[in-house]
Structures are given as structure tokens and as C-alpha cells.
Amino acid sequence: xxxxxxxxxxxxxxxxxxxxxxxxxxxxxxxxxxxxxxxxxxxxxxxxxxxxxxxxxxxxxxxxxxxxxxxxxxxxxxxxxxxxxxxxxxxxxxxxxxxxxxxxxxxxxxxxxxxxxxxxxxxxxxxxxxxxxxxxxxxxxxxxxxxxxxxxxxxxxxxxxxxxxxxxxxxxxxxxxxxxxxxxxxxxxxxxxxxxxxxxxxxxxxxxxxxxxxxxxxxxxxxxxxxxxxxxxxxxxxxxxxxxxxxxxxxxxxxxxxxxxxxxxxxxxxxxxxxxxxxxxxxxxxxxxxxxxx
Numbered sequence: 571x572x573x574x575x576x577x578x579x580x581x582x583x584x585x586x587x588x589x590x591x592x593x594x595x596x597x598x599x600x601x602x603x604x605x606x607x608x609x610x611x612x613x614x615x616x617x618x619x620x621x622x623x624x625x626x627x628x629x630x631x632x633x634x635x636x637x638x639x640x641x642x643x644x645x646x647x648x649x650x651x652x653x654x655x656x657x658x659x660x661x662x663x664x665x666x667x668x669x670x671x672x673x674x675x676x677x678x679x680x681x682x683x684x685x686x687x688x689x690x691x692x693x694x695x696x697x698x699x700x701x702x703x704x705x706x707x708x709x710x711x712x713x714x715x716x717x718x719x720x721x722x723x724x725x726x727x728x729x730x731x732x733x734x735x736x737x738x739x740x741x742x743x744x745x746x747x748x749x750x751x752x753x754x755x756x757x758x759x760x761x762x763x764x765x766x767x768x769x770x771x772x773x774x775x776x777x778x779x780x781x782x783x784x785x786x787x788x789x790x791x792x793x794x795x796x797x798x799x800x801x802x803x804x805x806x807x808x809x810x811x812x813x814x815x816x817x818x819x820x821x822x823x824x825x826x827x828x829x830x831x832x833x834x835x836x837x838x839x840x841x842x843x844x845x846x847x848x849x850x851x852x853x854x855x856x857x858x859x860x861x862x863x864x
């Protein structure tokens with residue numbers, strides 16, 4: 571994660587949490603900090619992006635396994651060389667970035683193979699955050715990158731640069747584009763590249779799953795049990811009524827082909843509707859349901 575915070579801490583879940591628990595926490599926090607609910611609040615926007623990045627990092631079992639492997643890669647697990655924070659580990663990171671590689675344990679490659687590979691600076695990974703509408707339309711979007719640059723006296727410094735990337739309409743969420751020559755400089759060779767990963771804000775009550783949009787639809791308990799219709803606003807802004815079959819459950823989905831992002835499918839997932847303060851008649855009705863075992 572770009573913020574450096576533990577994604578489990580960001581989402582407020584334990585390391586043994588499964589997909590469902592992580593998804594519930596993500597949806598709650600995403601709804602709380604979504605920019606549509608916090609107009610002009612930069613802190614909320616930053617928190618929303620952090621929550622989104624955390625879900626991308628651990629939202630599936632495969633992602634959590636990759637996160638675990640990353641945490642324990644390198645010399646002796648987290649914490650750098652010999653378990654010491656900073657110090658030697660930071661120095662190795664700097665050298666690895668400048669020379670485009672990280673040397674891990676094990677034998678060095680053959681001398682002939684090393685000589686054949688031209689030197690090149692390390693690549694820089696960065697995210698480009700855009701809205702669903704911006705991604706669908708495409709265009710040129712700015713972003714900031716921090717990269718290592720050589721100084722005239724032979725030293726190294728980290729410098730920020732403002733770049734732009736042209737985004738073709740309908741580019742996939744999570745896809746990466748390589749900008750050649752925009753990465754870390756190398757003292758004896760070519761400059762590395764910038765790898766820009768696209769993060770598309772799916773909008774309030776929506777999320778990405780394997781490149782497909784999933785939208786939560788609030789349904790009253792009575793409608794789940796008895797069936798009925800609920801109002802739904804699609805990603806393109808069109809509104810309609812969705813039929814809820816009798817005996818539906820929280821978590822059930824209805825797939826709408828071609829109604830998602832860039833002509834893809836849209837999954838509508840039922841969730842129990844939130845309610846405000848109940849009046850006396852509603853309390854009595856709920857009490858009767860409880861007494862009947864519902």
C-alpha cells in the first residue's frame with residue numbers, strides 16, 4: 571500500500587478474517603468516507619483511497635496470500651537486513667532502486683549473463699485515481715511521482731515530478747501502463763520506467779470484483795421474504811425498478827449483462843436495508859415477527 575499502513579489495520583479486521591468479513595468492513599468504511607458524502611473534505615478522500623487500496627490488497631484469498639509472501643520476502647522477513655528497521659535495509663532498498671534490482675539470498679547469476687544485461691534504473695510503481703465517468707470517457711490525467719535522481723556531485727536525491735498519462739476510454743480497473751524512461755535513474759545506464767496502475771472509483775455502494783462491478787442494493791426484510799420491487803440507479807445514472815424474487819437472501823445477486831463499466835456486466839447484490847428510528851406500529855410488527863420465530 572502506498573500509505574505504508576497495514577491493510578488489516580486500515581479495514582479494522584483480524585489477520586484471520588475471511589472474504590465476507592473483509593468485504594463488510596470495506597463497504598462500511600467506503601460508504602462512510604466516500605467523496606460523494608464528503609464534498610470538499612480532503613481528509614475523507616484520502617481515507618477513502620486508503621480503504622480502497624487496503625481492500626485491493628487483501629480483499630480475496632489470493633490477494634491475502636500475495637500480501638503474506640510480500641511481507642516475509644527478503645532478508646529474514648519484515649524489518650530489513652537481520653530484522654533491523656531502517657539502517658542496512660534502507661540502504662539496500664536505495665541501491666536496489668537505483669540499479670533496478672534487489673539481490674536476495676542465493677548464488678549470483680553467471681558473470682557472462684550479468685555482463686550481457688544492459689544496466690537500467692529501477693521501475694517506480696504509482697497509482698492513477700479517476701472516477702468511473704472519467705475512465706469511461708478517457709482523456710489525459712495528471713499524477714505525481716517520486717523517483718531517484720543523480721546529482722551533479724555524484725550523489726542521489728529523491729525528487730517529485732508531475733506527469734500526465736493518456737487514458738483510452740474504457741481501460742480496465744487495475745490495469746498497468748508502462749511509461750518508459752520515467753523511473754529511477756541509473757549512474758551507468760538507462761533510466762527505469764514508471765508503472766502506472768489505474769484505480770477507478772466505482773462510486774458509492776459499488777466495488778470491483780475480478781474486473782466486474784458489484785453494486786449493493788438495499789432491500790427491506792419484508793421484500794426479501796415476500797418478494798417485490800426496489801428502486802435501483804445504474805452506474806450510468808439511469809433509474810429503474812428491480813424485481814426481488816420471493817424468498818431472497820442477503821448476498822443474493824442478479825446479473826445485468828452489458829450494464830456495467832465499459833459494456834461489461836453488472837452484479838446487483840442484495841443487502842438488508844438500513845432503517846431509522848422505528849415508530850410504535852413498526853416496533854409491534856417486528857415484535858410479532860420475533861415471537862413467530864422470524
